[in-house]
Amino acid sequence: MxxxxxxxxxxxxxxxxxxxxxxxxxxxxxxxxxxxxxxxxxxxxxxxxxxxxxxxxxxxxxxxxxxxxxxxxxxxxxxxxxxxxxxxxxxxxxxKPQFAPDEHQQVLLIDRIQDPGNLGTLIRTADAVGLDLIVLEKGTADPYQDKVLRASQGSVFHIPIITTDLKQFMDEFDGDVYGTTVEGAVSYRQVESQNRFALLLGNEGEGVNQDLLEHTTKNLTIPIYGQAESLNVAIAGSIMMYHLKG
Missing domain, CATH: 3.30.1330.30 (Ribosomal protein L30/S12)
Structure with a gap:
């Protein structure tokens, strides 16, 4: 040796x-x-x-x-x-494993999330929930960045992760696509759990690109009962993933 x-x-x-x-x-x-x-x-x-x-x-x-x-x-x-x-x-x-965007039932869509801790946590949660695929828009943090890998605790190896155009993927996805925003959205509790769905999460500062929100089935929000301005995207995404999975 x-x-x-x-x-x-x-x-x-x-x-x-x-x-x-x-x-x-x-x-x-x-x-x-x-x-x-x-x-x-x-x-x-x-x-x-x-x-x-x-x-x-x-x-x-x-x-x-x-x-x-x-x-x-x-x-x-x-x-x-x-x-x-x-x-x-x-x-x-x-x-790095290579994956093709084949037929998937339950998908997490990520639009330009930058913080490696947030991305790693979302990958870990998607793995725990049992989603089939994670799709990243160009400009999202790299899942093989050191801090993302550590935050994912190895889940990056358990679930297919691809980078592709989100709008095209959403248009071709055979199921409901739920965006996340505050304006013009309904409480996530108004949506039932289901077998086929895609959940779209956006950039920490800007949220989801408005062009993408216009192509969703419905846009969801999580009610804020206290004085916090908003929820961290990884926390919000985790709550919604578990809710939609049922």
Whole structure:
């Protein structure tokens, strides 16, 4: 097994480039950190091209066998690869799974949500609710960004996530599409749970693009009984997903 002790090693430099979305899009790969995320990737049959490990003796043999290449690294190299202050000492370069927008019954549509914590939480909730697909509008945070991955707790590997034109997807979707807004909307409680639906959530500051709201079946809101101006989009989306799922 090869040891890597320099951050200038070509494999480390290439892995480190994957912190940038442009490089992830170009290569089709992503860098993930930590035992939990890497185990979830392996369980989901994600291709693990490379594993970089500080302490190999602490890693399960099946995980080592799942990787095409395994390298032992030191703390200095781990600090370069890590997206956190305290490196976990285990990193993987994976191939991002590719999905086609086939027939799906229950879909989460996301219009330009920027905060990685919000996106990761919504992916995690969609996974917990049992939705079939997540569709992102261009301009949404990258689901393979480090903070999104951590917030999703590995759910990014459990549910198909694609980026495509939301208006076109909505027009072709064979089911009701529910937008989320405050103006001209009805309480989400007025809609019954159903087998086929799409839920559309929007940008934290601007909400859903008005052009998209004009193509929905109905627009929903969550009543505010206290003095808060609004609900966080991840909280609101989670409430509505569970309600529509029934």
């Amino acid at each position: 090869e040891s890597i002790t320099s951050a200038q090693n070509s494999k480390i430099k290439q892995a480190n480039k994957l912190k940038k979305k442009r490089e992830r899009d170009k290569t089709g790969n992503a860098l993930i950190e930590g035992i939990h995320l890497i185990e979830e990737a392996a369980k989901s049959n994600i291709v693990i091209n490379q594993l970089f490990i500080i302490d190999i003796d602490r890693i399960d043999g099946e995980l080592l066998e799942a990787a095409q290449e395994v390298y032992e690294i030191n703390l200095k190299v781990a600090e370069v690869l890590s997206g956190t202050v305290t490196p976990q000492g285990l990193f993987a370069v994976i191939e």
